[in-house]
Structures are given as structure tokens and as C-alpha cells.
Amino acid sequence: MLELQLELEHIDQHALNNMSEERLKHYNTILREQVRELDQEILNVESSFRYAYGIDPFESVSPDGVLQNLAVDLKELRLNVRTLEQDLAAFEDIKNLKLWLKRCKVVSAPSDFEFMPF
Structure with a gap:
């Protein structure tokens, strides 16, 4: 300087x-x-x-560390995109969509042991 x-x-x-x-x-x-x-x-x-x-x-932040984190993020994003594409293709058939929605409803239904206010 x-x-x-x-x-x-x-x-x-x-x-x-x-x-x-x-x-x-x-x-x-x-x-x-x-x-x-x-x-x-x-x-x-x-x-x-x-x-x-x-x-x-x-x-610590370093160029190598940031690039490694970016590579991991990209891999996860690509996997998510593939999953979404598969879901989208599966939901083109209305029967598959209805089946999936029923499964979601069953999974999210309250159990007998959950507290339910009156």
C-alpha cells in the first residue's frame, strides 16, 4: 500500500x-x-x-468451501427438479392424483390420541 x-x-x-x-x-x-x-x-x-x-x-469462508457448498446445493436442486418432474408426469393421470390426495388425507388425519379441543 x-x-x-x-x-x-x-x-x-x-x-x-x-x-x-x-x-x-x-x-x-x-x-x-x-x-x-x-x-x-x-x-x-x-x-x-x-x-x-x-x-x-x-x-470459515473460502472459495473452495463455497464452491463445495454450491455443488451440494446444485445436486439437491437437481434431485428436487427430477422428483417434481416425476410427480408432474404421474399426476397427468387423474387417477394417480386422486390416489395421492387420499394418501395425503390419511397421513394428515388426526390420530385418536391427539388432543382435540371441544
């Missing part, structure tokens, strides 16, 4: 060698502040990314 700062101010090595101690301290102070700002920006971007993609705040 110091090199960039020096480039921006067109300071060459000769000028750097002759720079006063006070001036170097000033540059170091500026650079420390820039590092703090960049660290905070990284934390903000990382937090937003974690929140957007449901990543645990304490889990």
Missing part, C-alpha cells in the same frame, strides 16, 4: 531515502487507518455474503 501511495504522489526511491522521520510516521499512520478501513470493509462484505447464502457466522 505504501508503494501505491508513493506512486500516487510521484515519490521515487531517492525522495523516499531523503524523507524525514516525521513524514514516514505520517505515511504509516495513514496506511494503518487504510488497513483498518479495508479490514472493516472485508468484514462487511463477508457478513453480507454469509447472510445472503445462509453460511454460519463462525464458519
Whole structure:
């Protein structure tokens, strides 16, 4: 960062060698502040990314880890799409749809042991 700062101010090595101690301290102070700002920006971007993609705040984030999670998510989504396509094809026959709805009704029916308010 110091090199960039020096480039921006067109300071060459000769000028750097002759720079006063006070001036170097000033540059170091500026650079420390820039590092703090960049660290905070990284934390903000990382937090937003974690929140957007449901990543645990304490889990480390790396490109490889994110790509692995993405691969798992894609595999699950493809499986869900296949299942939905199969269901859609099966429900084209109204008899299959009625049978499925009856099964759902039986599964969701309250049992004799469930509390039923009067």
C-alpha cells in the first residue's frame, strides 16, 4: 500500500531515502487507518455474503468451501427438479392424483390420541 501511495504522489526511491522521520510516521499512520478501513470493509462484505447464502457466522469462508457448498446445493436442486418432474408426469393421470390426495388425507388425519379441543 505504501508503494501505491508513493506512486500516487510521484515519490521515487531517492525522495523516499531523503524523507524525514516525521513524514514516514505520517505515511504509516495513514496506511494503518487504510488497513483498518479495508479490514472493516472485508468484514462487511463477508457478513453480507454469509447472510445472503445462509453460511454460519463462525464458519470459515473460502472459495473452495463455497464452491463445495454450491455443488451440494446444485445436486439437491437437481434431485428436487427430477422428483417434481416425476410427480408432474404421474399426476397427468387423474387417477394417480386422486390416489395421492387420499394418501395425503390419511397421513394428515388426526390420530385418536391427539388432543382435540371441544
